[in-house]
Amino acid sequence: MTTKKSKTRDLMRGLRTPAKPADPDAYTVDRGPLPRTVPRKPAEKGATATAGGPEPREFPRGVNKLGPSERFGLSIPGAGRLLMCKLKLLDPDFTDPAPENPRAQALLREDDPDIQALVASFEEQGQQQPALADRNPDTGRWEVIYGTRRRFAASIVDARRREEGGFPLIAWVPEEPGVLTPADRQTLAISENEDRTDLSSWEKGQLVAKLTEEGTLTDTAIAKLLRLSRNKLGGYRAMSEIPAEIVERLESPRLLTARGAERLAKLASEAGNYDTLLQRLPKAPERFASMPELLAAASPKKVEKGGLKTRGKQEIKAADGTTRFAVGRVRGAPGRLKIDAYGLDDDGIEAVLNALEKLAK
Structure with missing residues (x-):
């Protein structure tokens, strides 16, 4: 039986060299043609780096702490081979998340408590664990296979320290370019995130849905790759249907639990769709x-029993406090009610009509 410790020893197996690296460029930034602010486009075959554009910065070794080894033998799960890597200090501006990385980059925010803790750790102790990056042969930029949270945190610290020379991202990079296949990159990205338990359940759900849609793996293979029991795949697929716009309303995506996802799905089913739940939530940002707070805001507002008798009129308010409906009795007409609706769009009107139609049946 393979234990986590034995796996760690296996991953760390490789060549160790003296403190001074054999490659004199091991702690400098490789050249890249495009700044981060320029949208990435697939380069034409044979295209070369753009001349005259901004170039990555070079960092001295002491600007960020490095680990005890300058070379590393990385075991590729399932491939039966060792990938030899060396450490590089990369300019965060010239890095991108690799397309194989399963993390939802849109959910990385500076105000996320987990990101704030990581940034504080970087500022106080430096980056302790290198990321893994591979160079895109078309753009010349580095793609981060795993460690995109570290990339995000390094970018924040780098922006704060620009006047002091900046802050690089420490990453392992293959000694031999072009040796990693897309399958290798995906396996490494998934394996590392599983080891570190960094991915939220919602992000795992997105990954399960993506692998299912690609159709190259069976459910058994997907479960084995993600180290999940096969009977849990259905739950993760259901969780993947929750829109990112709802997940973004939580302080951290890891606050979305399996039970919370089930409750959200039930609310969405009762409301007709997830868009209705979004309309119930207070406006961003x-x-x-916590998940209970989001569920409370997404739940329909209850009308108090007997409210029309005691107050003569019942108002139903939205989460932001505005009145959406006012229900009152019609004088001289027992059993007859008057309903006033405010600020409804066409979809809202249709939802009201559908609800009344169901009530009539």
């Missing part, structure tokens, strides 16, 4: 510190 307000975020929720």
Whole structure:
């Protein structure tokens, strides 16, 4: 039986060299043609780096702490071979998340408590664990296979320290360019994130849905790759249907639990769709510190029993406090009610009519 410790020893197996690297460029930044602000485009075959554009910065070794080894033998799960890597200090501006990385980059925010803790650690202790990056042969930029949270945190610290020379991203890079296949990159990205338990359940759900849609792996193979029991794949697929716009309303995507996802799905089914739940939530950028808070805001507002008798009129308010409906009795007409609706769009009107039609049946 393979234990986590034995696996760690296997991953760390490789060549160790003296403190001074054999490659004099091991701690400099490789050249890249495009700044991060320029949209990435696939380069034409044979295209070369753009001349005259901004170039990556070079960092001295002491600007960020490095690990005890300058070379590393990385075991590729399932491939039966060792990938020899060396350390590089990369300019964060010239890095991109690799397309194989399963993390939802849109959910990385500077105000996320987990990101804030990582940034504080970088500022106090430096980056302790290198990321893994591979160079895109078309653009010349580095693609981060795993460690995109570290990339994001390094970018924040780098921006704060620009006047002091900046802050690089420490990454392992293959000694031999072009040796990693897309399958290798995907396996490494998934394996590392599983080892570190960094991925949220929602992100795992997105990954399960993506692998299912690609159709190259069976459910058994997907479960083995992600180290999940096969009977849990259905739950992750259901979780993947929750829109990112709802997940973004939580302070961290890891706050979305399996039970919370089930409750959200039930609310969406009762409301007709997830868009209705989004309309119930306060307008962004307000975020929720817990799943129960989000569920409470997404739940329909209850009308108090007997409200029409005691107050003569019942108002139903939205989460932001505005009145959406006012229900009152019609004088001189027992059993007859008057309903006033405010600020409804066409979809809202249709939803009201559908609800009344169901009530009539």
